[in-house]
Amino acid sequence: MRQRAGVYDLFDDKNYQEVDAVMRPGMPLAMAGTGEKVRIVMLAGGRGMQQRLISMGLDVGSEIDVIRRGAPGPFLIATGDTRLAIGAEMAHKIMVIPVERKIE
Secondary structure (H helix, E strand, O other), X not given: OEEEOOEEEXXXXXXXXXXXXXXXXXXXXXXXXXXXXXXXXXXXXXXXXXXXXXXXXXXXXXXXXXXEXXXXXXXXXXXXXXXXXEOHHHHHOEEEEEOOOOOO
């Protein structure tokens, strides 16, 4: 067995990236409910998709509101005063965590 970062690697290099992606925190944006506020923790797509999302103002750390889930049709989301429609494939590649709302 090889040792990687102090942990014994039980997987070969082919499966390592797949297992690593599964173990990261978060859920796909596609699983967020209507009206939910979430924070982006990872963009799992390729470089082109990541650059496109960043140019739309969707980067790691951004908080977004889910206006409407895309089943069928696009996902409608809001970031600040901007409303965006994104496809289901793109929504599956945006990993998010719920944002806790403050009670006043």
